[in-house]
Amino acid sequence: MRIVLVGPPGAGKGTQAQFLAKELAIPHISTGDLFRANISQGTALGKEAQSYMKQGLLVPDSVTIAMAKDRLQKPDTGNGFLLDGFPRNLHQAEALDEFLREQNIGLDAVLDLEVPEDEVVKRIAGRRICRNDSSHVFHVVYGPPKAEGVCDVCGGELYQREDDNEQIVRRRLEEYHNQTEPIIGYYKNQGLVKTISALGKVDEVTERALDALK
Template sequence: MRLIFLGPPGAGKGTQAARIVAKHGIPQLSTGDMLRAAVAAGTPIGQKAKAVMDAGGLVSDEIVIGIVADRIEEPDAKKGFILDGFPRTLAQAEALDRMLESKGLKLDAVLELKVDQDKLVDRIVRRAEEARAAGQPVRKDDDPEVFKTRLEAYNRDTAVVAPYYAKRGQLTAIDGMQPIDGVSDAIASALSVAAQG
């Protein structure tokens, strides 16, 4: 089962991905984690990434795709994987398709968690207030200004990825505003439909 999770920051992708990992035994692949692992392992592509990062640059799509390509060859990803936070751009989505095709693989489903972004900002503000009230540190991502900036970046760069997959008939929209278990149930039925397709 090869999946992509799309949706703005704070939509619940991480929570839902963790449930699928537990249920299906497939890894959740975050490009950030994969980059750090490739750099730490000193793989050829990891060395390229390290050189770019050391110079303060952004890692190119080509390097990121290379890292994803290497990672999905590992034994734990043979049954499938969840890509979370990738692809972020149209160019990455197209490059991912080409790379999967070259390996004789295809995506089983692209799930987009649809959320009301104004309510999402309220949810983050509330989460930050609750943390402060409980005397806990506020997650950097829960700072309302940081969060709004991340949301703007998502709307500018990544929101175009969903229509790309919709045109290809691969996108399933999930109402991300319902309770967590409701979202999980909607995902489970979308995956069973994908498995029959």
């Protein structure tokens, strides 16, 4: 299956993507994780992305679309993919459509995670991620690691993302409303959108998502 996940920052996209990708046997592709990996490796792409990410702004489309296409061309996408955090505006959505059309394929679904803003803020405030791999995600209250500050998956050090502070989160939510929400309408016109509530336990949300994708 070829799936796009949308939802505000902190909705639980990354958390759900881990489980869904395993269940559906498709790779989880997160542009945020790709940018963060570039930042920790000190690449030129990472340096450019970081200057936008730390302000809570979207990284420019030219850079982002090139990186996403590059990742989508890897051989592990033969069975499909789960895109998390891309596309994030109409221009990226159109670029993705064009890229898929060139290969005579299309999306199967756009899964829209709905969460009230006060819950999103709580989720982001307690989020801790692993230095080794930013797809290893915990929450100090809702999903704490077995040992404080240590990643259960790989033993790496857990830290708080630089952009997970109150002021920057406000900016990211604005970017979401202004830039990203319009893509839901775009995909509704294509009949692809499945909206679910992302409230409740992680496994309950995964159940809901799998049901919606049937």
